Amino acid sequence: MNYIDLRSDSVTQPTQEMRDAMYTAPVGDDEYGDDPTVKNLEQLCRRKVGKEAGLFVASGTMGNQLAVMTHTVRGDEIIISSGSHIVVHEVGAAAILSGVKVKAVECQDDILTPAIIESACRPSDEDITQPKSGLVCIENALSNGKVMTLEQMKAVYDAAKAHGLPVHLDGARLFNASVSLGVEAKELTQYCDSVMVCLSKGLCAPVGSVLCGSAEFIEKARKNRKLLGGGMRQAGLLAACGIIA
DSSP states (O other): OOOOOOSOTTSOOOOHHHHHHHHHOOOOOGGGTOOHHHHHHHHHHHHHTTOSEEEEESOHHHHHHHHHHHHOOTTOEEEEETTSHHHHSSTTHIIIIIOOEEEEEOOGGGOOOHHHHHHHSOSOSOOTTSOOEEEEEEESSOTTSOOOOHHHHHHHHHHHHHTTOOEEEEETTHHHHHHHHTSOHHHHHTTOSEEEEESSSSSOOSSOEEEEEOHHHHHHHHHHHHHTTOOOSSTHHHHHHHHHO
């Protein structure tokens, strides 16, 4: 029986081109930095999003949680919309893995605004009874199908920077947003310090995501990836599909 499965854009099948790329991919031990196909994927992705470095990870959840872990210290508070994927679909991982508090704020269409960030930020480090604001997390495209415009992303980024806060973008469906807005991905990602791009949602690769950011950030995230059990070996077999995607 032929049918169309609309449960998620993650239930796609790899193309024949992807299967062929897996079969012929040159590989090495990625934990030693020896896998050329993984390196090619990381370089390709970081160029597309305009960042210094990339890190291939097993899943979107791992990419997002590595970003939270790398940007923050235990006891920090992250500011994020209440309906975001990190809040709703990642099993409370930010609290368990990074020891951070989540300030999940209600906002129209789950899109943060400068006013919301202004009100959500803790006033200062002087009050020892309060956690410290440590990170702003946004999403584009959003889980509800909405897309943040360039203007909305810039406004949120500028508001976060006014408080000295880094911004992480859950870009699981970044390329959907890019197509919807008619702009290159890097035009969107100029308004974040780190971004996770998922290869298995919409892009139909079977496994994997790439976390991108500054070289210093990715170096720290690489060690955190190992801590989470994400150090992979001949991962080029998977990364080959991501390059096609």
